[in-house]
Amino acid sequence: MSDSSFIRSEMLQPQIPPVSERGIVKWLRENLFSGWLNSILTILALVALYFALSNSLPWVLNGVWDAGSLNDCRAILAARGEDAVGACWAVLSRWNQFIYGFYPVELYWRPTLAAALLIVALAPVLYFGLRRPTTYMTGGIGLLLLLSLFGLKTDTWHIGLAAAVFGALTAVAWLLPKKLLYVTLAFPGIGFWLLWGGSAWGPVAVMIGLGLVGALALWTIPRIGMILAALLAALLFLSWFMDPISSVLDFFGMILGWVLAPETVASILRPVAGLRDLLPLQPHVSGGLQSLLPVSLEQVDSDQFGGFLLAFVIGVTAISASLPIGIVLALGRRSDMPLVKMICVGFIEFVRGVPLITMLFTASLLLQYFLPPQTNFDLILRVIILVTLFAAAYIAEVVRGGLAALPRGQYEAADALGLDYWQAQRLIILPQALKISIPGIVSSFIGLFKDTTLVALVGLADPLQGIRKIVLADTDWKGIYWEPFIFVGCIFFVVCFSMSRYSMYLEQKLKTDHR
Amino acid sequence: MTVAMDAPKDAFRLSQLIYDTRYRSYTIQVIVLLVFVAFLAWLLNNTAANLAAKDKDIDFSFLWARAGYDIDQQLIPYTNDSTHFRALLIGLLNTMAVAILACISATVLGVTVGILRLSKNWLVARLMTVYVEVFRNVPLLLWIVLCFALFSELPKEPKDFKVTQEMVDSWAGPEEGRIYPAASMIFMDTVAVTNRGTNVPKPLLHRPLGVIDVGGIPINLSTIAVLAVFGASLWVNRRIRAHAKAVQEATGVRPVTWWKSLAVIFLPTIVMLAVLGLHFEVPAFPANEAGVSKGFNFQGGINVAHSFTALLIALTVYSATYIAEGVRAGILAISKGQTEAAYALGLRPGRTMSLIILPQALRVIIPPLISQYLNITKNTTLGMAISYLDLKGTLGGITLNQTGRELECMLLMMLIYLCISLMISAVMNVYNNSVKLKER
Structure with a gap:
């Protein structure tokens, strides 16, 4: 209807x-x-x-890739046309100096192998022991390493050695990915030995000493408590690496010298003077092992280091050492103990208040005043120590921000569960606080890596100023300036950019809230 | 039956120092104190021994000795007969000059880039991302050295700015216009960028108020007077705004103030400058009657060294990326609900930004901005790579090398930088507290 x-x-x-x-x-x-x-x-x-x-x-x-000098380059460009412009990329034939500095050419396989091992050592940390990415990374780096060793015209023996090592590592990564952590633990020793050469037993003895100290601390903490265990470990550490007996004897000699004649002091101390040669233990161990089984590589001096090799040595060492120091400083700054807090605050604020250059000049000029007379060690090592302290202060502030961002309830809950200070920090507080501070920590690392260029100002051959100037001093390449800048800048960009992208990946991966 | 009893009072045992949490912290602190004092004593002892071995002492009297070196850029008078202390002051002023200018320009650039990066415009946002990522992932030293190389290698020599006899001879006459030398000046013929520095106009006064000398530092009374007038204008402007606010509270209608503000802020200063007779001396080559230039370099004006310009530009473009990231993060940190609430109240987008978003975002933006200012100040020391004579260049460079007093120079320099840093963070923290969220 x-x-x-x-x-x-x-x-x-x-x-x-x-x-x-x-x-x-x-x-x-x-x-x-x-x-x-x-x-x-x-x-x-x-x-x-x-x-x-x-x-x-x-x-x-329109760049020229194949020329012997800047004049050749200009001639080639002029032949292309009246107003042809083009870069002279041929200067990158000196790439090996930008990368390896003055490292002996026939030994290039050593830093290359060390770099590859570094990435393998990082893999279990970066990927939390996940089997697939760890294996792919190890295998991929192994292949890259073999290719670059071929490219560097390394002799067959060392290529075979590298292939064997990386075959074994890839197998370990596939079968027991978490065990690669041992490579990480051993890497400082291996890396040092590969880079500087010398007797293998020196680094081995250092690692043994550190292992003993750690084992002693782990074994004694549950039995006699934190304080005594720490004192014991410190004692072992001192007697392994330093000479506390001589210092103590000197100290007593100084005290006695105020009241007694020098001859009397000498006669009092004579019976124990033999103890002076007893410590440190480390040279005894390494010397003994070396005489039993001599294993050594050709020694390379520190002044042959340069270019990105130097930047990476300083950057990687300072980055890995500054994180634990920074965490300890941050914990100290939030400590209930006023004295500990005061020392940490003083250190952090002082270091953050002065420019890095002054720290580097302290390394090159002032450290000789602060250390015992006749102590003279490598400029690179001194720079690494001060750069580490510098970075640690910045990391401490970042971590402190993370600690402060945790709700109070987390601390109280840890106390309510009956955890002691270190258990609470290890199991409850630090995992959350570090997760919050990842972006800040990584940007500190990026800043630190970029700041390695500053070592040029104390006379080390960094890629930007040191090596570039050496290349420019060559009559063939005098007057070229864009191309080296672009080359060095690109490498820095790739490294820093990938670090910042990794930190974003890590942030996503560790994100547990549901926002 | 149970009876409430006090806990048994044990006698104090020595082991409680280690195992009892009530006493343990004292034990730890005593140990830390001992170690710390021992460490300090060790350092001092070593220093004393090393100084004795080198037959040196700690003595700051070298500061009053003749410096004997020249400094290009001097904001207060200085000759090579002045003392090392005077050189230190020059260096400090040079540090402050480049640091303050770089802070201002980096903030302007950084805020612009940070806001543009959030722009809805796809192309602009991408371009700004590229700028930020490229500049902050490459060391600052590279930008400084690159800027310096650009300035000192690319531009023309001063003689290219000269009018030569041939140019005058081949000149057809006034109808052809003026004579153009091989290189031309920029900004309406006032600034000449040469490979030996940038020549900029110099502000001069016809009727200056004079200069008084305070402890060797000349104080320009004219500058003080102009600043005082400007400050007074700002204060009057604040009173006007306060009055406008009071009227708004009382009647609900805000009086129009923008033209009053403009007039009050700028007119008195302009009048003051006119009374003093402000004019600019433009750098130029002296010329004879025929118009042919004489001499080897520009006369008049101010010659700004390339080390200064390069350091300023590199610090600006590098630090601006960090400031831009801070600004972007600050704006993103304000939840979208705030914008929506503002729109619901009927606020227009511009006022939403200025009244709702920015005041809240500032709280997030300021702390990283403070640390950027600190970083800029500390990074001025990198000017050393291009021979900019700042504090590091005078006190920590030439003075140190001439007198051989590393310990004194380095300690003094660290102390000065520490003071500057602490001062900047103190000032900025006061500001930060004033914009901080007032919580319960």
Whole structure:
């Protein structure tokens, strides 16, 4: 009983949206020309982009890769045309100096192997012992290493050695990925030996000493408590690496010298003078092992280090050493004990208040005043120590931010569970606090790696200033300046950019809240 | 039946010092104190022994000896007959000059880039991301050295700015226009960028108020007077705004103040400058009657060394990326609900930004901004790589090398930098407290 005159019996087909509401036009309207301000910005950006690219692209792409000197380069370019512009990428034939500094050419396999092992040592830390990524990474790095060793014209024996080592490591990564952590623990010794050479037993004895100290501490803490265990461990550490007996004897000699004649003091101390040669234990162990089974590599002096090799040695050492020191400083700064807190605050604020350059100059000029007379050790080591202390203060502030961001309830809950201070820190507080501080920690690391270029100012051959100037001093390449900058800048960019991307991955991975 | 009793009072045992949490912290602190004092004593003892072995002592009297070296950029008078202390002051002023200018320009650039990176404009946002990532992932030293190389290698020599006899001879006459030398100055013929420095106009006064000398540091009374007038104008402007606010509270209608503010802020200062007779001395080559330039370099104006310009530009573009990231993070940290609430109240987008978002975002932005200012100040020491004579260059560089007093120079320098850093963070913390969220 419908009284309508017309009822549509079938639906209209949907029409496609108008041109301005679909496809590329819609995207353009929304993203580039959504208003007069945005349109102006877009046009300005396009003009700027055009100028930048039209000036740089021909120069980059038209570059000369095969020339013996800058003059050759210019001749080749002139032959291409009257106003041909182009970079002279041929200067990158000196790439090996930018990477390895003055390291002996026939020994290039050693830093290369050390770098590959470093990445394997990092793998279990970076990927939490996950089997698949760890194995792929180890295997991939192994292949890359073999390729680069071929490229570096290494002799067959060492290539075979590297292949065997990496075959074994890949197998370990597949079967027992968590066990790769032992490579991480041993890497400081291996890396040092590969880079500087010398007797293998020196680093081995150092690692044994550190292992003994750690084992002693772990074994004694549950039995006699934290304080006594720490004192015992410190005693072992001192007698392994240093000479506390001589210092104590000197100290007593000094006290006695105030009241007694020098001859009397000497005669009193004579019976125990033989103890002076007893310590440190480490040279005895390494010397004994070396005489039993001599294993050594050709020694390379520190002044042969340079380029990115130097930047990585300083950067990696300082990064890995500054994190634990920074965490301890942060915990000290939040400690209930006023004295501990005061010392930590004083150290952190002092270091953060002065520029890094002053710390580097302290390493090169002042450390000789603060250390016992006749102590003279390597400039690289001194720089590493001060850069580490510098970075540790910054990391401490980042970690303190993470600690402060934790709700109080977490601390109280840990106390309520009956955990002692270190258990609470290890199991409850630090995992959460460090997770919060990851972006800050990684950006500290990036800053530290970039700051390794500053060592040029105390006379070390960093890639940017040291090596570049050496290349420019060559008559063949005098007057070239863009290309080395671009090369060095690109490598720094790749390293720093991948670090920052990894920190983003880590943040995502460790994110447990549901926001 | 149980009876409440006091806990048994044990006699104090020595082992409680180690195992009882009530006493343990004292034990630890005593040990720490002993170790710390022993460490300090060891350091002092070593220092004394080393100084004795080198037949040196700690003596700051070298600061009053003749310095004997020249410094290009001097904000207060200095000759090579001045003392090392005077050189230190020059260095400190140079450090402060480049640091303050870099802080200002990096903030302007950084805030702009940070906001543009959040722009809805796809192209602009991408370009800004590229800028930020490229500049902050490459060492600052590279940018400084690169800027310096650009300035000292690319531009023309001063002689290219000269009008030569041949140019005058081949000149057709006034109808052809003026004579153009091989290189031309920029900014309406006022600034000349040469490979030997940038020549900029010098502000001069026809009727200066004079200079008084306070402890060897000349104080320009004209500058003080202009600053005082400007400060007074700012204060009057604040009163006007306060009055406008009071009227708004009382009647609900805010009086229009923008033209009053503009006039009050700028007019008195402009009048003051006009009274003093401000004019600019443009750098130029002296010329003879025919128009041929004489001499080897520009006369008049100020010659800004390339080390200063390069350091300033590199510090600006590098630090601006960090400031931009801070600004972006601060704006992103404000939840979307705030914007939506502001729109629901009927606020327009511009006012939403200035009244709702920015005041809250500032709380997130300021702390990293403080540390960026500190970083800029500390990074000025990198000017050493391009021979910029800041504090590190004078006290920690030439003075140190000439007198051989490493210990004194380095300690003094560290102390000065420490004081600067603590002062900046104190000032900025006061500001930070004033914008901080007032909590329960």
